[in-house]
Amino acid sequence: MNVISEQHFRPSYHFTPRENWLNDPNGMVFFNGEYHLFFQHHPYGTFNGPMHWGHAISSDLVRWEEQQVALKPDELGVIFSGSAVVDWKDTTGFFDGKPGLVAIFTHHYHEPGTEHALQRQSLAYSADSGRTWVKYEGNPVLSDDRFIDFRDPKVIWHEETLKWVMILACGQTVCIYTSPNLKDWEFASEFGQNIGSHDGVWECPDLFQLSVDGDSSRTKWVMIVSIGSEPEFMEGSRTQYFTGEFDGRTFVHDEDSKRVRWLDSGRDNYAGVTWSDIPSEDGRRIFIGWMSNWKYAGLTPTEGWRGAMTTPRELTLESRNGEIKLIQRPVREFSTLRKPLLSLKDSTLADANARLAELALDSYELVCDIQTNESFSLRLRTSAEQETVVGYRPDLTELFVDRTRSGKTDFHKDFSGGNPIKLTTTSPNRVELRIYVDGSSLEVFASDGEAVFTNLIFPDSDAMGLGIVSEDHNAILHSLDIYLLS
Ligand code: FRU
Numbered sequence: 133m134n135v136i137s138e139q140h141f142r143p144s145y146h147f148t149p150r151e152n153w154l155n156d157p158n159g160m161v162f163f164n165g166e167y168h169l170f171f172q173h174h175p176y177g178t179f180n181g182p183m184h185w186g187h188a189i190s191s192d193l194v195r196w197e198e199q200q201v202a203l204k205p206d207e208l209g210v211i212f213s214g215s216a217v218v219d220w221k222d223t224t225g226f227f228d229g230k231p232g233l234v235a236i237f238t239h240h241y242h243e244p245g246t247e248h249a250l251q252r253q254s255l256a257y258s259a260d261s262g263r264t265w266v267k268y269e270g271n272p273v274l275s276d277d278r279f280i281d282f283r284d285p286k287v288i289w290h291e292e293t294l295k296w297v298m299i300l301a302c303g304q305t306v307c308i309y310t311s312p313n314l315k316d317w318e319f320a321s322e323f324g325q326n327i328g329s330h331d332g333v334w335e336c337p338d339l340f341q342l343s344v345d346g347d348s349s350r351t352k353w354v355m356i357v358s359i360g361s362e363p364e365f366m367e368g369s370r371t372q373y374f375t376g377e378f379d380g381r382t383f384v385h386d387e388d389s390k391r392v393r394w395l396d397s398g399r400d401n402y403a404g405v406t407w408s409d410i411p412s413e414d415g416r417r418i419f420i421g422w423m424s425n426w427k428y429a430g431l432t433p434t435e436g437w438r439g440a441m442t443t444p445r446e447l448t449l450e451s452r453n454g455e456i457k458l459i460q461r462p463v464r465e466f467s468t469l470r471k472p473l474l475s476l477k478d479s480t481l482a483d484a485n486a487r488l489a490e491l492a493l494d495s496y497e498l499v500c501d502i503q504t505n506e507s508f509s510l511r512l513r514t515s516a517e518q519e520t521v522v523g524y525r526p527d528l529t530e531l532f533v534d535r536t537r538s539g540k541t542d543f544h545k546d547f548s549g550g551n552p553i554k555l556t557t558t559s560p561n562r563v564e565l566r567i568y569v570d571g572s573s574l575e576v577f578a579s580d581g582e583a584v585f586t587n588l589i590f591p592d593s594d595a596m597g598l599g600i601v602s603e604d605h606n607a608i609l610h611s612l613d614i615y616l617l618s
Contacts, residue, residue, distance in 0.1 A: 138436040140593055143571035144495045145469060145617045146423065147171075147196045147441040149186055153178050154439030155429065156284075156336060156403035157420045158185055159202075159216035159235050161262075162410050167193055168262050169420065169441070170235070172213060175201055178438040179430055183210040185237070187262065192465045193418070193444045202235075202265050203256055208272060209241030212251070213284040213336055218409045219257075220289075223296070223313045226257040226268075233258040234314055235265065236298065238283040239272055250275075251282040253300070255314060274317045279303055284336045286405055287314070293380035299355070301334045306357060308339075310381065320381035324357070327385060329372050329392040332360035338405040339378065340417055342449045344456055352449055353378040354458060355385070356395065358403045361426040366546045368427030369402045371395040373458050375449065386456075395458065397553040398533060398585035399425050400573070401442050417447045418463060423573055423586060428544035433590050434572070442586055443568055443575055452582055453556050459581040462568065469617040470497065476612040484609050485599050492596035495570045497615045502600070503562040504607035512569055513538065513589060514597035520589050522576055526561040529554055531578050531585075539591035553583045562610075570617075 142148055152175055159170035166189050173186030185203035188196040203211045214237030222229050234257045241250040252272035256265045276282055281303045290297045295310040298317060305324035309317040324334065338356040352375045361368040373395050376385035404421025421442040432438060445460040476484055502508060509523035521534040532552035535541065541548045556579050557563060568575040576585040
């Protein structure tokens with residue numbers, strides 16, 4: 133009998149709220165040596181209730197300390213998603229000429245007793261490194277009655293035009309605005325009509341510049357757009373990205389507009405955006421997503437808390453197979469948590485399985501390099517009845533995750549579905565995987581961050597085995613390393 137306690141399913145190295153509901157990451161900003169992570173939060177229930185901004189702080193992106201709630205609902209509505217920036221030059225006049233933090237978020241107002249909702253953009257500011265927040269008395273700073281869905285402002289400073297730029301989800305497109313002071317916004321352009329996926333409402337956009345292949349003289353802009361869950365699409369909520377050029381007002385995408393590029397091939401990486409104001413000496417673009425899916429987010433079987441973030445990931449643009457792709461790698465800070473547990477070199481699967489059979493783990497990192505002529509699968513979080521499968525078919529060069537027997541799956545009929553992804557590999561029968569298993573999650577990074585699966589799983593607490601299966605008896609594990617992350 134599997135009893136679900138408060139700690140059962142709780143990850144150890146992913147951010148989760150102390151208690152109650154979490155969805156989108158919000159307002160991520162780096163300031164005075166601290167990474168701030170705000171999040172959509174209902175502090176009084178494990179369901180999607182009136183939204184607040186929860187808050188956590190970390191000095192290294194991996195150890196988080198939850199703070200008091202940063203923003204609470206008020207007469208303009210509840211606090212939906214948004215971003216935060218450092219106003220270095222006090223363009224707002226909030227900080228007596230010093231730098232300070234400004235949050236730009238959506239006020240979502242639901243007129244009582246009606247179907248009518250109003251979404252407008254507002255400001256709050258903090259002069260004490262995010263510990264306390266004051267809402268701007270001139271709120272809202274941006275509204276437009278033409279749109280019902282008008283939300284999730286992501287603001288960046290555009291150095292070439294010396295303006296703030298806001299990218300906002302406007303129904304099935306994004307709108308771009310500019311401002312000298314974060315208070316007065318001017319419409320610049322709209323992007324997205326007949327471009328990319330429109331399988332759901334557009335939400336939580338982001339826009340940032342990256343160098344290509346680490347060459348700072350070659351850059352491109354990346355736009356991330358999440359799309360909401362609709363009943364007819366079993367995938368639920370998903371995130372797409374575009375590459376292109378941006379001049380401070382207009383984004384022009386590179387791709388053939390019919391082609392959709394998904395950020396993640398798993399089901400549970402939604403509404404992700406990137407940190408603002410990472411110092412240029414560091415230079416990274418760091419992303420975090422909400423590790424769930426609106427299709428079943430309110431039904432997942434945790435007790436006392438609900439919702440987790442993905443691992444923070446560094447995003448880069450790299451040429452792979454003649455194409456420029458968005459690559460994701462968990463931030464290097466995770467290596468500071470590593471405690472080596474098992475390390476095998478050039479091993480047969482039989483030898484490896486003998487060693488793996490000695491282990492019982494629910495939270496770890498596994499890195500492997502495997503060569504086989506036939507399909508293989510890693511079986512994770514196994515018991516007699518349960519297993520989560522990460523599999524590869526060399527004939528199709530396809531990687532897949534199968535969670536049909538992963539544990540609790542019956543809370544939604546579409547939960548255990550999945551789609552495979554084609555891998556680019558140096559040789560079709562050799563695959564490199566970096567896998568993070570943690571409580572109720574599985575993140576698979578294949579081909580050095582090119583293919584990613586982020587998936588929730590809800591195994592029994594005694595499902596802690598692991599092993600490797602292949603039809604190829606000559607399969608070789610060039611390397612297999614397992615680390616505890618403490
Ligand atoms: C995305 C989203 C946002 C909205 C927020 C509300 O998951 O729907 O568009 O601001 O969640 O919690």
